[in-house]
Amino acid sequence: MKNSISKEHLALIIESSIDAITITNKKGEIVLWNDSCCQLFGYSSEEALGQNIDIIIPREMRDLHHKGMNNFVSSGKKKIIGQTITLDGLRKDGSTTPIELSLSSWEDDSRQMFICGIIRNISERKNNESQIIDLRGIIDSSPACLKLINQQGELLMMNSVGLDLIEAENFRMIEKANVFEIVHEDDRDSFIDFNKFICSGGKGTLIFKVVGLNGTERIMETFARGHELDSGEIAHLAISNEITERIKNEKELLRKDQKLEEAKRLTLIGEFAAGIAHEVNNPLAVIHSKAQLLELEFNKLTKEKSESFEKIINSLESIKRMTIHTSDLIKNLKTFSSKANFDNLDLVKLTDVIDMVMNISEKRCSSKGIKVAKNIDPNLKLTCSPSALAQVILNLISNSIDAIESQKEKWISIESTISNKTLKIIVTDSGGGIPKEIVNKITQPFFSTKDPGKGTGLGLSISLQSIEKMNGKFYHNSEAENTQFVLEFKSFEK
Amino acid sequence: MTKKNILIVEDDKDLRESWEMFFNNFGVDVHTVTNGMEAKEIINQYPLEIILTDIQMPLKDGYFVLEYAKSQRIDTKVWACSGQLFTKNVPENKYHFDKILTKPFDMLNVVEEIISITSENNANKT
Numbered sequence: 001m002k003n004s005i006s007k008e009h010l011a012l013i014i015e016s017s018i019d020a021i022t023i024t025n026k027k028g029e030i031v032l033w034n035d036s037c038c039q040l041f042g043y044s045s046e047e048a049l050g051q052n053i054d055i056i057i058p059r060e061m062r063d064l065h066h067k068g069m070n071n072f073v074s075s076g077k078k079k080i081i082g083q084t085i086t087l088d089g090l091r092k093d094g095s096t097t098p099i100e101l102s103l104s105s106w107e108d109d110s111r112q113m114f115i116c117g118i119i120r121n122i123s124e125r126k127n128n129e130s131q132i133i134d135l136r137g138i139i140d141s142s143p144a145c146l147k148l149i150n151q152q153g154e155l156l157m158m159n160s161v162g163l164d165l166i167e168a169e170n171f172r173m174i175e176k177a178n179v180f181e182i183v184h185e186d187d188r189d190s191f192i193d194f195n196k197f198i199c200s201g202g203k204g205t206l207i208f209k210v211v212g213l214n215g216t217e218r219i220m221e222t223f224a225r226g227h228e229l230d231s232g233e234i235a236h237l238a239i240s241n242e243i244t245e246r247i248k249n250e251k252e253l254l255r256k257d258q259k260l261e262e263a264k265r266l267t268l269i270g271e272f273a274a275g276i277a278h279e280v281n282n283p284l285a286v287i288h289s290k291a292q293l294l295e296l297e298f299n300k301l302t303k304e305k306s307e308s309f310e311k312i313i314n315s316l317e318s319i320k321r322m323t324i325h326t327s328d329l330i331k332n333l334k335t336f337s338s339k340a341n342f343d344n345l346d347l348v349k350l351t352d353v354i355d356m357v358m359n360i361s362e363k364r365c366s367s368k369g370i371k372v373a374k375n376i377d378p379n380l381k382l383t384c385s386p387s388a389l390a391q392v393i394l395n396l397i398s399n400s401i402d403a404i405e406s407q408k409e410k411w412i413s414i415e416s417t418i419s420n421k422t423l424k425i426i427v428t429d430s431g432g433g434i435p436k437e438i439v440n441k442i443t444q445p446f447f448s449t450k451d452p453g454k455g456t457g458l459g460l461s462i463s464l465q466s467i468e469k470m471n472g473k474f475y476h477n478s479e480a481e482n483t484q485f486v487l488e489f490k491s492f493e494k
Numbered sequence: 495m496t497k498k499n500i501l502i503v504e505d506d507k508d509l510r511e512s513w514e515m516f517f518n519n520f521g522v523d524v525h526t527v528t529n530g531m532e533a534k535e536i537i538n539q540y541p542l543e544i545i546l547t548d549i550q551m552p553l554k555d556g557y558f559v560l561e562y563a564k565s566q567r568i569d570t571k572v573w574a575c576s577g578q579l580f581t582k583n584v585p586e587n588k589y590h591f592d593k594i595l596t597k598p599f600d601m602l603n604v605v606e607e608i609i610s611i612t613s614e615n616n617a618n619k620t
Contacts, residue, residue: 278577281577281578285598287598288601289512289513289598292601
C-alpha cells in the first residue's frame with residue numbers, strides 16, 4: 001500500500017518514542033527494546049534482547065505475571081491486554097520505579113504471537129500524588145484548625161483538629177453547614193463581617209468564640225486570607241488556634257495585677273493618712289473644742305431657748321460630729337498602711353467579743369424594733385485582735401440596721417458554726433441580699449450605697465483588711481436567702 | 495477664780511486658749527506653757543497634780559515632760575493629748591502616761607473629769 005508506513009519508518013518511530021516500548025514473543029523473550037527502555041530500566045538493547053521480560057518484573061510480581069501469561073497464551077483470554085495498568089518496574093540496579101503499562105498482542109503471518117508493552121515512567125507523577133497525600137497528612141496533623149469557608153459561610157473543608165474543636169465526629173456531619181451558627185452570638189456579627197472581608201480578597205486576624213455541637217465554648221484566634229476556588233469564587237481560608245486557656249490566664253493575671261495594684265494603692269492611702277493624721281487632728285481638735293465653747297457661751301447668753309438658739313446649737317452639734325467623722329476617717333484609712341498590722345493576737349472567748357458588740361449595739365437595735373438573735377458556742381476561743389474583730393461585727397450590725405430599719409421584718413442573727421476545722425461566724429439580717437451588680441464592689445474603699453455624709457464607704461474594706469490580717473476570711477454569702485456575711489477562722493479552740 | 499495645780503503643755507495657741515476657756519468656765523485657773531522647756535520651769539515651781547501635754551512640740555516634747563514631771567514628783571498625773579494616731583506608752587521607758595487622749599476629743603468631758611479629781615489648791619503654796 002502506498003500510504004502504509006514502511007518497516008524502517010516504524011522502527012524509527014519506536015526508537016524515538018518518549019515511552020519505553022518493548023516486544024516479547026510468547027515465551028517472554030525480548031525481541032525489541034527501544035532507547036527509552038534503556039533509559040528507564042538501565043539495560044542496553046544488547047543486554048536486553050533475548051532475555052526474558054522477567055528482568056524488569058519485580059521478584060514478588062513474577063508468579064502473577066507467569067500465571068497471567070500462561071493463561072493468556074493457552075486460552076487467548078486477555079485479562080490485561082488492551083488496558084493500562086499501574087505497577088512497579090525493576091531496574092538493572094535493583095531499584096523499582098512506578099510505571100504505567102499498556103499491552104497489545106498480535107500474531108504474525110507464521111502465527112507466531114508477539115506482545116508489545118508500552119511503558120511510561122510515572123515516578124514523577126506518583127511523587128506529586130504522594131506530595132498531595134502528604135499535604136493532607138500535614139493538614140490533618142496540624143495542631144491548628146484549618147478550614148475553608150465560602151462567602152455564604154458554608155464549610156467546604158475542615159481538618160480533624162477543627163472537627164474536634166467544634167465537637168463534630170466527622171466532616172460529613174457538618175459539610176456545607178453554616179459556620180455562622182457555631183460562632184457565639186456575641187461574635188457572630190463581627191465574624192460575618194470578617195468572612196465578607198476575607199472573601200473579597202482581604203486578609204487578617206480575628207478573635208471569636210465558638211460553641212461546639214455539644215455546647216462547649218472556646219475562644220479562637222484565626223488568621224485568614226482569601227483563597228480562589230476552581231470556580232473563581234474567593235473563599236475564606238483560615239488557620240485558627242484555640243486560645244481559651246491563654247485568655248483565661250491573661251484575665252487571671254490581670255485580676256492579680258489589679259488586686260496587687262489595689263493593695264499598693266491602699267497601702268499608700270494608709271501611709272498618707274498616717275502622715276497627715278497629726279496635721280489634720282490638731283486643727284480638728286481646735287474646731288471641736290471651739291464649737292463646744294460656743295455651745296457653752298450660747299447657753300450662758302440665752303436664758304429662754306428661742307428657735308434661732310436651737311439652730312445655733314444644732315449647727316454646733318453638726319460641726320462637732322463632722323470633726324469626729326473626719327478624724328475617724330483618717331484613723332480608718334491608717335488601717336490600710338502596711339505598718340498597721342495586728343502582731344499581738346490574743347486567744348479570747350468569742351462570747352466575750354460578741355457581748356462587747358451587743359453592749360454597744362443593743363440599744364440602737366431595740367429602739368428601731370430590730371430583734372437580735374445570737375447563737376454562739378460559749379466554749380469557743382479564737383485567736384484574734386478582740387477589738388478589731390468587735391469592730392468588724394459592729395460594722396456589719398450597723399450596716400444591717402441601716403439597711404433593714406424601714407423594713408417590715410426586722411431581725412439580725414449572729415451564730416457560730418464549726419465544720420471542716422473552720423470556725424464560721426455568720427451574721428445574717430432580714431434584708432434580701434446584696435444586689436449582684438455591686439457585690440464585687442462592696443469591699444472596695446469609698447464604695448457606699450448610703451446617703452452622702454452617712455457612710456465613709458470604708459467599713460467593709462477595712463473589715464476585709466482586718467480579718468485578713470488576723471489570718472481569717474471575710475465574705476458576703478450570696479447563696480443565703482437573706483443578707484449574710486461570713487467570717488472564717490482556722491485558729492480556734494474548744 | 496481658784497488657781498489649781500494643773501498644767502497644760504500645748505504648742506497650738508488655739509488649743510491652749512480652748513483649754514483655758516473651758517477651765518475658766520468652771521471658775522478654775524490653770525498654768526499654760528507652749529513646750530517642754532517651759533513646762534520644766536512650772537514643774538520646778540508648783541506641786542502639780544496633773545499635767546496635760548501634747549506629744550509633738552518644739553524644743554522638748556511630751557515624753558520629756560512625762561520624764562521630768564514624774565522624776566520630780568511621782569504622784570503627778572501626766573496625760574498625753576496626741577494628734578498622732580495610736581500613740582502608745584513605750585514599755586521600756588521608766589515612766590508611763592496615766593492616760594492617752596487622741597485628738598480630737600471631747601474637751602468638755604476631759605475638763606470636767608480633771609476638775610473632779612483635783613483638789614482645790616492655793617496657787618501660792620508651793
